Amino acid sequence: MKLATLKTGGRDGTLVVVSRDLVTCQAVPKIAHTLQAALDDWDHAEPQLRKIYERLNAGTADKAESFIEEECHSPLPRAYQWCDGSAYINHVELVRKARNAEVPASFYSDPLMYQGGSDRFVGPCDPIAVLSEDWGVDLEAEVAVVTGDVPMGASVEEAAGAIRLVMLVNDVSLRNLIPNELAKGFGFYQSKPASAFSPVAVTPDELGEAWVDSKLHLPILVTLNDQPFGRPNAGEDMTFSFARLVAHAAMTRELGAGSIIGSGTVSNKQGGLHGSSIENGGVGYCCLAEVRMYETIEGGKPQTPFLSFGDTVRIEMVDAGGASIFGAIDQEVTRYHRK
Amino acid sequence: MKLATLKTGGRDGTLVVVSRDLVTCQAVPKIAHTLQAALDDWDHAEPQLRKIYERLNAGTADKAESFIEEECHSPLPRAYQWCDGSAYINHVELVRKARNAEVPASFYSDPLMYQGGSDRFVGPCDPIAVLSEDWGVDLEAEVAVVTGDVPMGASVEEAAGAIRLVMLVNDVSLRNLIPNELAKGFGFYQSKPASAFSPVAVTPDELGEAWVDSKLHLPILVTLNDQPFGRPNAGEDMTFSFARLVAHAAMTRELGAGSIIGSGTVSNKQGGLHGSSIENGGVGYCCLAEVRMYETIEGGKPQTPFLSFGDTVRIEMVDAGGASIFGAIDQEVTRYHRK
Numbered sequence: 001m002k003l004a005t006l007k008t009g010g011r012d013g014t015l016v017v018v019s020r021d022l023v024t025c026q027a028v029p030k031i032a033h034t035l036q037a038a039l040d041d042w043d044h045a046e047p048q049l050r051k052i053y054e055r056l057n058a059g060t061a062d063k064a065e066s067f068i069e070e071e072c073h074s075p076l077p078r079a080y081q082w083c084d085g086s087a088y089i090n091h092v093e094l095v096r097k098a099r100n101a102e103v104p105a106s107f108y109s110d111p112l113m114y115q116g117g118s119d120r121f122v123g124p125c126d127p128i129a130v131l132s133e134d135w136g137v138d139l140e141a142e143v144a145v146v147t148g149d150v151p152m153g154a155s156v157e158e159a160a161g162a163i164r165l166v167m168l169v170n171d172v173s174l175r176n177l178i179p180n181e182l183a184k185g186f187g188f189y190q191s192k193p194a195s196a197f198s199p200v201a202v203t204p205d206e207l208g209e210a211w212v213d214s215k216l217h218l219p220i221l222v223t224l225n226d227q228p229f230g231r232p233n234a235g236e237d238m239t240f241s242f243a244r245l246v247a248h249a250a251m252t253r254e255l256g257a258g259s260i261i262g263s264g265t266v267s268n269k270q271g272g273l274h275g276s277s278i279e280n281g282g283v284g285y286c287c288l289a290e291v292r293m294y295e296t297i298e299g300g301k302p303q304t305p306f307l308s309f310g311d312t313v314r315i316e317m318v319d320a321g322g323a324s325i326f327g328a329i330d331q332e333v334t335r336y337h338r339k
Numbered sequence: 340m341k342l343a344t345l346k347t348g349g350r351d352g353t354l355v356v357v358s359r360d361l362v363t364c365q366a367v368p369k370i371a372h373t374l375q376a377a378l379d380d381w382d383h384a385e386p387q388l389r390k391i392y393e394r395l396n397a398g399t400a401d402k403a404e405s406f407i408e409e410e411c412h413s414p415l416p417r418a419y420q421w422c423d424g425s426a427y428i429n430h431v432e433l434v435r436k437a438r439n440a441e442v443p444a445s446f447y448s449d450p451l452m453y454q455g456g457s458d459r460f461v462g463p464c465d466p467i468a469v470l471s472e473d474w475g476v477d478l479e480a481e482v483a484v485v486t487g488d489v490p491m492g493a494s495v496e497e498a499a500g501a502i503r504l505v506m507l508v509n510d511v512s513l514r515n516l517i518p519n520e521l522a523k524g525f526g527f528y529q530s531k532p533a534s535a536f537s538p539v540a541v542t543p544d545e546l547g548e549a550w551v552d553s554k555l556h557l558p559i560l561v562t563l564n565d566q567p568f569g570r571p572n573a574g575e576d577m578t579f580s581f582a583r584l585v586a587h588a589a590m591t592r593e594l595g596a597g598s599i600i601g602s603g604t605v606s607n608k609q610g611g612l613h614g615s616s617i618e619n620g621g622v623g624y625c626c627l628a629e630v631r632m633y634e635t636i637e638g639g640k641p642q643t644p645f646l647s648f649g650d651t652v653r654i655e656m657v658d659a660g661g662a663s664i665f666g667a668i669d670q671e672v673t674r675y676h677r678k
Contacts (some may be wrong), residue, residue, distance in 0.1 A: 011379055152468075152470060174591060184445075184451055186521075187454070191591070222465040252474065252529045254533070256417055325596055
């Protein structure tokens, strides 16, 4: 099943069920006005939403409308929780290698995770609005899941069963603010502005054979200024599955329905250099920081700049037949202006 | 004006206006079902809520009921954002002094802040439920504010004007999980389980002369197992005002209405030792960690244990006449059981 949120209807938008081919959609006010409301009462809402989904796919829905990605907000325009793991250790290895540091052994058994801001996400086609290019604006292409309620101390198996939806994320990062912020010891805050999620969130069953043991085995496609930039496989080199990340998040507290847990930047190892660009025959990257680390390792300093005003980022994933699964995150970096 | 949320009515409870003396309250379904709904449309809701408040205080409200703190959830049972500053640098100085480290000069100009979990708070009289006493359970008595919408890059003055409500917090911390977690570099996560907030949230004007330049100049009263434990003045030694903390939070992103920003553990300097217990004539402490730091500085190691099952924590604040302003956070440490 595929779900999305149109921007109309207030801060939380309007929930719509979307056809598998992303061509039609239908609002479902009698079932749930918003995605959060559906998640709050999932056992009751889900079977009803699936009936609409089946009718949309069969072309028999009585209130189908055209589905337009640009009219979407993030599936949860705001959420009660957004936690981002760092499950692709290659990303961490590369960062450490660039400064000749070892990756602690515990990083392979104890997930890295930070608590992100969730009070205002931006829509998938909304700008990445910043006050200054000097902040070092970077993309981070990731996969994320949305959970139901999870009890404290949930097992990995229980956590797997609590995964309700899967989507893509651009976890925008302000690289030049990170060193000072992490040095303070309390983690990211100002260096992680509002994220954008894919127009469509899908139930795990929708992913078929690509969803194995709570990992999504498909390439995530990143385009930068209309040029292919990355296509690593999100199922490869993922040290911690989503179930493992959810269980980590729930170790000392219950998770409320609608919690979003991210994978961290997708990153494939590709041998000794921890990565290779698409033009050099590799699968490329999901963030500029990795290219810059590679350049630092090779040449002593980074060459590729961070994002500038006017730069565009597109993040998508297609199925075996080439059809877009989640719709596309498609953003341009702009200067922030107050509304 | 004073507002609270009763537990009845679903995940977000039921908004009530509470009389100044905390004796009566009234639900306001025609204005807003929940506190978040009121905050989402504050300019419209606030004047109507104030009319009810005036009638409650005058004893002329037509639907007044008894107000019972134990029936309250936290004012926002779940929120879209909970960020906690560390505005009382004495707390940081003490931690550093215990390990013979300097406080970086930047800490006096650049606030420390971490992003906390907000998907499920616990009620003010709900237990502090943990799976293990070995986690090192500690209280942290703090003040917090709730904001309206704040634009990115808001000035300190704009931030001051965006403060809608003030309340108290017990920001429970799992001290034995902190060293490993902070060493990973991504900040707190598992070491910060669900917080509890005071039964009542109040508008700043309600605090009268105690609210000066976005600081609350009253002692915060902490009782541990029915013994006085702390009464430091929340207006003293607060290096960063709430307006400053809100502006820090909004530097690179907009804040959504209903964002909660905390002060960090209230802590008064009281001279060279950075604190003194109530039994030694001081104002005491707002967390056990500070006592343990003091003991470490004095005797080489901590003596006071963290909280055990059955221990109780009470956090309150009274006005010049001795009347409770926010109601009391009153919690017992218990073993977590699944519902």
